[in-house]
Amino acid sequence: MTAKSYLEYIVREIHTTIVATVDDEGLPVTAAIDMMAADEHGLYFLTAKGKGFYDRLVKRQYLALTALKGEDTMSCVAVSVRGKVRELGNERIPELFELNPYMKKIYPTEESMQALTVFQIYEGSGECFDLSKKPIERTSFTFGGAEKRAEGYFITDACIGCGSCAAVCPQNCILTERIPYVIEREHCLHCGNCLTACPVGAVERRAHTVPGTAVLRRTE
Amino acid sequence: MTAKSYLEYIVREIHTTIVATVDDEGLPVTAAIDMMAADEHGLYFLTAKGKGFYDRLVKRQYLALTALKGEDTMSCVAVSVRGKVRELGNERIPELFELNPYMKKIYPTEESMQALTVFQIYEGSGECFDLSKKPIERTSFTFGGAEKRAEGYFITDACIGCGSCAAVCPQNCILTERIPYVIEREHCLHCGNCLTACPVGAVERRAHTVPGTAVLRRTE
Structure with a gap:
């Protein structure tokens, strides 16, 4: 859409x-x-x-x-x-x-x-x-030209494939077939359970979008 | 209620x-x-x-x-x-x-x-x-103890009863039986037409309620 x-x-x-x-x-x-x-x-x-x-x-x-x-x-x-x-x-x-x-x-x-x-x-x-x-x-x-920015939770290469994150995900939206695991962001609730559960700090939270602000910084 | x-x-x-x-x-x-x-x-x-x-x-x-x-x-x-x-x-x-x-x-x-x-x-x-x-x-x-403050539009004693305000009120919520006229605040849209229309500045707009703020100023 x-x-x-x-x-x-x-x-x-x-x-x-x-x-x-x-x-x-x-x-x-x-x-x-x-x-x-x-x-x-x-x-x-x-x-x-x-x-x-x-x-x-x-x-x-x-x-x-x-x-x-x-x-x-x-x-x-x-x-x-x-x-x-x-x-x-x-x-x-x-x-x-x-x-x-x-x-x-x-x-x-x-x-x-x-x-x-x-x-x-x-x-x-x-x-x-x-x-x-x-x-x-x-x-x-x-x-209207606002920048699109990725936000939410991401799993980095530090993932050891232990399964701790998937066990606490309320949406079952962490793909565990390969390491690093992948969060299906379109299904994520942003609850943060995975970040809390990960024993090696492999889950990252990226800043929430601030539309307007990003664009205000542009020189146009 | x-x-x-x-x-x-x-x-x-x-x-x-x-x-x-x-x-x-x-x-x-x-x-x-x-x-x-x-x-x-x-x-x-x-x-x-x-x-x-x-x-x-x-x-x-x-x-x-x-x-x-x-x-x-x-x-x-x-x-x-x-x-x-x-x-x-x-x-x-x-x-x-x-x-x-x-x-x-x-x-x-x-x-x-x-x-x-x-x-x-x-x-x-x-x-x-x-x-x-x-x-x-x-x-x-x-x-929870928040102060109740009157807000919206009010007609003061300066009212001359000319009818300009009532003519532009979309809600027909200005009582014109007596001078000064009275705005029925429970029906008011806060559009501001009456203030603009009044030829003698008899309509006053009072500040909007800021719950919390008023209370923050209390010393309790």
Whole structure:
């Protein structure tokens, strides 16, 4: 699946997502926000300028969100996106209202719509976590030129093939046919049991992706 | 409804919530996390020590979450909670697994459970946003001794009763029988139209609640 198809899946199949921003004290704030449209350039949503959410977006220019499909814990799909945000203003509002006619019920008149403004997540990365698959399945994507970085747990050449890691893996996702063993990262829960169990320090944890940050360091 | 009943509603009726923490770069990160139990002392959840989520919890001791009930945008209920977090360790894990037997499918053996640890949100505040009601309904609560603070839009004595604010309110939630007008805050979207429209500056926006912070300043 391409990044665009993940973003379209969010808009079409989930729509109401939970977003997170950071306040002046450096603490997270969450809220429910609908994702109104998606294309190869990112995700689009609306907010009103009178909200604290608007202030935090303008100040930090960054948003994280998770969209959850399904109510049952053991069969839900969670798609998370993090990335840089910019304000596009009110030009695309008529188009977004047309795509999402229910918005007319929340903002029924032209006058009441004047507070609204459109934002775009234009560069970032995402992860899809599918709990309906057994073992669970994890896939990732990037868009808008964000760098893709490998993250999670890896087994190095120091592996002696003793089996300690495989014995504690809740997902049974360590391939033990050859030494060094290999972690199937698309099924890994990132629980860290393998790292704790390995007697020779052959399991490495690599840094979690920080989309946006990596790109901020580029000179373009 | 009491704070306890809101927290219990999250655990029983929604269960899988979207949580937000803040990373080393000061950027928000979201993920799906199940709320395993609730009582008058807060909310309880599990995570594995190998996750980036664990590191961020330990470092910042703070969590924000929103729990969404219902798939349809115009009839969903969103309950948000923000507050201080502490690690309780693994003592309550058997109890939480008994309350949530599906956890055995994710962590099937005693060995695989060793990475798990319990956290509690022990002091914070919350808000319930009910979009199934027309006009929408907003209620708030606190627990663990967090201060309750009024937030949102207010009309002061400077009001001249001209009607400009009521004309732009998408929720029709400004009472105009008497001067000064009164905003029904439980129905307010916080869009800010009234503040923009008022010709005499009679509409005030008060700071958003920062639970935890207010309490951190106390000397107890």
